[in-house]
Amino acid sequence: MKTVTDRTSNPFDLEPPCDCSPPDERQAVFSYGDANADFHVIGDHPGVHGGKRTGVPFTETDAGRGVVDVLRSTGFVSGPDDAPTVENAFLSYLHMCTLPNGHEPAVAAYDALEPFFDAELRAINAHILLPVGERATDHVLEGYTTQRDKVDLDMARLHAQEIRGRGFLVVPIRDPSSWEPGDREKIRSRLEAILGRDYRQTKGVATTVG
Template sequence: MSPDLPDPRNPYSMDEDCQNCPALVESRTQVVHGYGDPTADIAVLGTAPTASADRTGIPFTGDETGEVIQALLGDLGLSDSPPDSTEPALSEVYLTYVTRCHHPERGATDEERHNCEGYRTAELRRINPELIVAVGQGALDALAFEYTTRSADDLDVTVEHATTIQGRGFEILPMIEPADASESQLATFREHVADELDRDYRQTKGQRRK
């Protein structure tokens, strides 16, 4: 990441004291906004912060899921940090979630997802990535209506895992939640992302902009 870029933690200065969802205000440690390179061509979108991300304040850190994602990024040459880093040194990658607050006993409600939609939409529009890795069904569902020609009912992350879906202005790479994926499935996904980078992104890198 260039030293001229802003701090990777919440580089767009989104509201760190959001009060839109009273139950989540009570349950969270902090709001977990995006982290990484704000000029990234690759965004990694998860469903919601885990307990570990709630503690660190950085998406995909502090637990096994985070280590799988960080190891993947390292294998692809997109991270210079060990998989267990809580402040990864990323290049061309931005990490974020559909919703920004952790609840220890349940997933987000429809209203809570709606309340967070503006944050996600603003980030993706400002980053304007070429590739979005959608980690889990929740992330894939969030992208379906606005960013693809397919409905959420037509998208199953298990079926679409390690494939490419053409979005509006970018490509979506669905990924099964690491906790639910076998070593073979993770290896297949890694190979697919590497192929996409070699075929498309690295060939056109720097030709378009933001």
């Protein structure tokens, strides 16, 4: 596999227009992990999935830690929570800019950051996209598959399923804040099943949803 870069945080030096938090606070939670990864985990924004203090996606909040806990159990993540070692996985957000506590990004703010997200996703060119939560799943299905019009955005049903994308295999993850008994095991088992097969040949697999 061609080495894209060995940098762990913000490997492509993105400079998005982030200026909503006070100047003395972190302005963005940049992508983090293995830029040569086959698995790309996509979250919403730091207020939901964490990282405002650590600068690492999927830290600090219960929802973020739930995702990383599954990644640890399947061998993608090791080391300390605030500065983990990530292998064969890349972590990023649709909206990487931070906001004052309690604030949510506006639709226009997501739109402004979409070109940065898209450019990085295509540079990583992972085989498996793992959107976390409804917004990320909606965005990924709309932008990177032809299945959005055929799929009801029911995260309880979509959780841990496989959906064929345009050059990607999409496996939605229900936000851990909404997990019910068995949801953690479903996504863990799905990841192990994908790892156990020749997933690099799965870009054209048939969807199991829709």
